[in-house]
Amino acid sequence: MPPPINARLRFLGATGTVTGSRYLIESGRQRVLIDCGLYQGYKHLRRRNRKPFPVRPGSITAILLTHAHLDHTGYLPALFRSGCQAPVYCTPPTRDLCGLLLPDSGRLQEEEAQHARRKGYSKHKRPAPLYTEADAWAALRRFRPHPFGKQLDLGGGLSAEFIRAGHLLGAAQIRVRAGGKTVHFSGDLGQDRDPLMPPPEPFAGADVLVCESTYGDRLHPAISPEDELAGILAPFLKQKGIVLIPAFAVGRAQGIIYLLSRLMTAGRIPRVPVFLDSPMAADATEIYARHCAEHRIAQQDCAAVFQLPVRTNTVAQSKDLNTREGPMVIISASGMITGGRILHHVVNFGSRLQTMIVLSGYQAGGTRGASLAAGERRLRMFGQDYSINAQVAQLQTFSGHADADELLRWMAAGPAPAMTYLTHGEPEASDALRRRLAHELGRPSRVPEHLESIRIGKPS
Incomplete structure (x- = not known):
């Protein structure tokens, strides 16, 4: 020794x-x-x-x-x-x-x-x-x-x-x-x-x-992530709502897209346009595909993740999303709404009753995501206060x-x-x-x- x-x-x-x-x-x-x-x-x-x-x-x-x-x-x-x-x-x-x-x-x-x-x-x-x-x-x-x-x-x-x-x-x-x-x-x-x-x-x-x-x-709830996501999204998307999902570009975005694909294929939620407004999330998915031995999903399923969302690579493409109407799902970073493109979507769509913000993971104290999860309906972004009239749901089963x-x-x-x-x-x-x-x-x-x-x- x-x-x-x-x-x-x-x-x-x-x-x-x-x-x-x-x-x-x-x-x-x-x-x-x-x-x-x-x-x-x-x-x-x-x-x-x-x-x-x-x-x-x-x-x-x-x-x-x-x-x-x-x-x-x-x-x-x-x-x-x-x-x-x-x-x-x-x-x-x-x-x-x-x-x-x-x-x-x-x-x-x-x-x-x-x-x-x-x-x-x-x-x-x-x-x-x-x-x-x-x-x-x-x-x-x-x-x-x-x-x-x-x-x-x-x-x-x-x-x-x-x-x-x-x-x-x-x-x-x-x-x-x-x-x-x-x-x-x-x-x-x-x-x-x-x-x-x-x-x-x-x-x-x-x-x-x-x-x-x-x-x-x-404790995490007994419900599966797939069932929880279907229960939240199905009725809202049927009403042609707009869903914003702040998601960590690495890990969480890939999991959500994978489950959205499965739910749409099974007919459990309407098949609506899905936008991945995060070039980094798309690049991260390619890394997941390169390291298949380190996760549960086979390579052919990783390819399916790429096929579901429309990727918005440029700032202009991201801004164009704010001119669209529902139904649609926008997945964008950051996961706690601390920065990135999701801020602009929350500013644009957050005041609407026909919008749902789905918090997809843990929200650290002091972040905008934590404020929404606690019931706050005014967020400060870009030096201004914005009213949030959107519905807010927090997924409990998606934590890493x-x-x-x-x-x-x-x-x-x-x-x-x-x-x-x-x-x-x-x-x-x-x-x-x-x-x-x-x-x-x-x-x-x-x-x-x-x-x-x-x-x-x-x-x-």
């Missing part, structure tokens, strides 16, 4: 919130960052994106990514612009998806800054993006794809392994070994019955477990995250860690899961503080 190493784990993000996933393992001269996510949602959290990184970026020796979503990867371009030179290790599908998400994030930030300068609604005299598209491409040059299930030597007695997590194409749990101790990061764990992704591989035990708790206080029961079953599959740290959840969700861990599994757990540091092997 390797000699013990004096290693520490620091919680740099995703504590008390579902975004900003960032963890740091320090051992000797090694500083390994697990995830490098953007803070999203509430303004006081987003402000952290503008603060100096908690450790000197140039001192980081390696970065490991659980998956491609921006709350786990979206700060990378800013980190590299600040002097980081570390290699970025992730699974091959994660590298491919980051090649879509990171440049798009930089481009959107540049466009929003330009729009704010032009319209004058920013409090800053010269609003600037956190990073640019060029910064994102520079970060991508540091990526080093690594397969599932193969040990990765990080130097200094540290090693890591990527383990399938479900949730999203390429998503991984990360198991880090530091001498004789093991730290297991769950990443975001998928549902057992996800229509696209297989279930996560079971937890095999560790000295320290860092587990997500996004749905730690709730395991629910509380699934999280407990996953943890119970392996020996109890000395301590489980619950992160990546709102306070109520994390605390509910903490109580269930104690009462049902008899395992100690707690929610770490922001920037807290603990000694691996002797958690506080």
